[in-house]
Amino acid sequence: MHGALRRAMASISGKWKLEILWLLNQRVHRFGELRRAIPGVTQHMLTAQLRELERDGLITRTVFAEVPPRVEYEMTPVAQALEPTIFALLDWWSEYGSRVQDQSSGSQ
DSSP: OHHHHHHHHHHHOSTTHHHHHHHHHHSOEEHHHHHHHSTTOOHHHHHHHHHHHHHTTSEEEEEEOOSSOEEEEEEOHHHHTTHHHHHHHHHHHHHHGGGSOOGGGTOO
């Protein structure tokens, strides 16, 4: 059980993965759209996170033979099955987020 939880969390953890999945849950995105929609993400980090999500079967990358090439990212059915989990996380944060200390803002 513990190993399964660790593997599940590893596939969706990472600084930007849940945000990427949230955006792709809304619609198909191009790389530049994702980069603009996620403040603070670097091109290198976004590329790395997208590659990991693709490797883990959570997103697909489609390259269109155009000039310049167009690349689109979308969630796979496997990742779409995470939607209730993502919404449950949002509900949890809405209910309890004010009680969770945000270390990034310097709260103690």
